[in-house]
Amino acid sequence: MRRLPLGLSILASLAIPACLATGTSSQGTTTASTPGSGNQGAGLPSHGQGGAISKLDSRLQALIAAQGLTGDPSTGRSLPSIQDPIAQLGRELFFTKGLGGDQDTACATCHHPVMGAGDNLSVGVGVDAEDEDLLGPGRVHEAGSPNWDGGPTIPRNAPTTFNVALWDKYLFWNGRVESLGKTAGMNGNDGQGITTPDYPWPTVDPNAFSNLVHAQARFPVTSMDEMKGFFFEFGNFPQATREHLAARIGDYGIGQGELPYSDWADLFRTAFNQPGALPEDVVTEQNIAIALSEYQRSQTFVATPWRDYVQGDLNAISTDAKLGALLFFRDRASGGADCASCHAGDFFTDEEHYVLAMPQVGRGQSVNIGATQDVGRFLVDGKPEHLYAFRTPTLLNVAVTGPWSHAGAYTTLEGVVRHHLNPAQALQNYDFGQLAPDVQTADTVANTSLALQQLYWVRNNGFTTVEDIALSSEQVQQLVAFLHTLTDPCVEDRQCLDAWIPDPASPDPDGRRLVGHDQFGNPF
Numbered sequence: 001m002r003r004l005p006l007g008l009s010i011l012a013s014l015a016i017p018a019c020l021a022t023g024t025s026s027q028g029t030t031t032a033s034t035p036g037s038g039n040q041g042a043g044l045p046s047h048g049q050g051g052a053i054s055k056l057d058s059r060l061q062a063l064i065a066a067q068g069l070t071g072d073p074s075t076g077r078s079l080p081s082i083q084d085p086i087a088q089l090g091r092e093l094f095f096t097k098g099l100g101g102d103q104d105t106a107c108a109t110c111h112h113p114v115m116g117a118g119d120n121l122s123v124g125v126g127v128d129a130e131d132e133d134l135l136g137p138g139r140v141h142e143a144g145s146p147n148w149d150g151g152p153t154i155p156r157n158a159p160t161t162f163n164v165a166l167w168d169k170y171l172f173w174n175g176r177v178e179s180l181g182k183t184a185g186m187n188g189n190d191g192q193g194i195t196t197p198d199y200p201w202p203t204v205d206p207n208a209f210s211n212l213v214h215a216q217a218r219f220p221v222t223s224m225d226e227m228k229g230f231f232f233e234f235g236n237f238p239q240a241t242r243e244h245l246a247a248r249i250g251d252y253g254i255g256q257g258e259l260p261y262s263d264w265a266d267l268f269r270t271a272f273n274q275p276g277a278l279p280e281d282v283v284t285e286q287n288i289a290i291a292l293s294e295y296q297r298s299q300t301f302v303a304t305p306w307r308d309y310v311q312g313d314l315n316a317i318s319t320d321a322k323l324g325a326l327l328f329f330r331d332r333a334s335g336g337a338d339c340a341s342c343h344a345g346d347f348f349t350d351e352e353h354y355v356l357a358m359p360q361v362g363r364g365q366s367v368n369i370g371a372t373q374d375v376g377r378f379l380v381d382g383k384p385e386h387l388y389a390f391r392t393p394t395l396l397n398v399a400v401t402g403p404w405s406h407a408g409a410y411t412t413l414e415g416v417v418r419h420h421l422n423p424a425q426a427l428q429n430y431d432f433g434q435l436a437p438d439v440q441t442a443d444t445v446a447n448t449s450l451a452l453q454q455l456y457w458v459r460n461n462g463f464t465t466v467e468d469i470a471l472s473s474e475q476v477q478q479l480v481a482f483l484h485t486l487t488d489p490c491v492e493d494r495q496c497l498d499a500w501i502p503d504p505a506s507p508d509p510d511g512r513r514l515v516g517h518d519q520f521g522n523p524f
Contacts, residue, residue, distance in 0.1 A: 069345070090292045124157075125154065162301050262510050349392045
């Protein structure tokens with residue numbers, strides 16, 4: 001078993017923290033949900049359960065009330081249905097490899113609903129895979145392709161698109177798509193602007209005018225490693241790539257004839273209610289982004305056992321999960337792990353960026369070309385406290401969104417929890433054997449040691465960070481049991497997910513639909 005032999009001098013010098021914030025998070029316990037829309041009040045047991053409420057339930061229900069939880073972060077938001085015409089169009093676009101520069105990748109390549117709307121890889125492989133339709137474990141970069149080094153090409157773990165409509169501040173691990181208003185419940189659609197990599201931070205991007213998801217949807221197609229490839233629109237600005245792809249999808253101008261065939265124009269006319277529109281007027285890069293974003297925004301999965309418990313069904317979760325919830329929501333002074341100081345509210349995130357010193361595996365993403373570090377939020381805003389800082393992920397559906405961390409370094413929830421409780425100890429005991437053999441690790445020790453030093457610096461300069469806490473193995477398992485209650489059963493049910501996956505028997509708009517399979521040939 002290969003371990004991570006971090007220098008003992010570093011470990012000895014760092015009183016490295018873990019799951020708990022030492023300062024007050026910007027969101028605190030405020031939820032983005034709008035209360036009073038038909039949900040049962042928090043802490044009220046439903047009828048028919050009989051008997052007095054237990055002491056354990058009483059304590060937990062009191063915490064729920066104090067945190068102001070409703071169990072449902074989607075309440076009060078304007079969200080599309082997957083049955084809406086634009087979301088239906090977006091589903092087809094999400095699964096076409098025609099949006100890949102070399103027509104070998106689709107959005108669903110790295111964000112397939114069956115794989116937790118991710119790819120089940122620590123760090124992924126986008127373009128130039130040996131088998132372009134093989135998704136998840138077993139997908140490898142083709143030898144001899146541009147930038148080939150024997151390992152995955154994408155520097156960070158693919159974040160889930162599930163519940164992406166519930167983010168109000170930032171998208172991407174380093175928050176490079178950012179709502180300047182950050183208005184709760186608006187998904188960035190508050191009229192105050194969104195900044196993106198197309199413009200220097202924090203300049204408003206005038207083309208990101210709808211919401212955070214619309215803004216984000218315009219970027220994977222411009223990434224060489226993810227979808228664009230290394231020769232398509234080589235050397236040109238991202239907007240040239242988007243417009244070329246729109247022309248390809250619409251079968252006009254520079255992109256005419258690039259697909260086997262194209263039935264897209266009629267689908268766009270129907271979805272956007274423009275029956276007489278010319279292809280170049282309705283199949284635009286903006287309409288593509290809008291359709292993709294509405295499809296993703298329809299992926300709202302919040303019907304969790306925890307929601308049922310919060311709304312009054314005291315039998316919805318196990319005793320171990322209830323004990324884990326107490327640990328999660330209680331602060332240190334009350335004997336808890338204070339996880340909710342960062343994983344706050346009904347969405348289980350404050351959407352802010354913190355240094356956790358997770359193992360740095362993969363290619364990394366640095367200010368220096370070729371460097372294998374990943375400097376995180378620092379690459380966006382240049383703030384010293386954001387060096388190696390990454391966005392707090394939501395914990396909804398966390399059971400299906402692994403591997404976990406910005407580089408997918410942990411393949412079990414227990415491993416993630418133990419890292420939060422004591423990063424230095426977790427890193428000393430880190431098992432490289434949990435990674436796929438092609439994941440790059442040559443610089444992991446050096447790069448992760450730098451992140452540990454940064455964690456110590458952040459802590460000692462008064463910035464919000466994490467603190468060591470000693471929990472028993474039983475308590476760790478209770479936390480894990482609680483985390484499992486945060487997953488909507490629909491995301492583990494292929495039939496329930498059918499509405500978000502094109503029927504292989506339905507017409508293919510361009511002959512480039514992704515019909516993925518796993519490493520054993522089983523179709524998704």
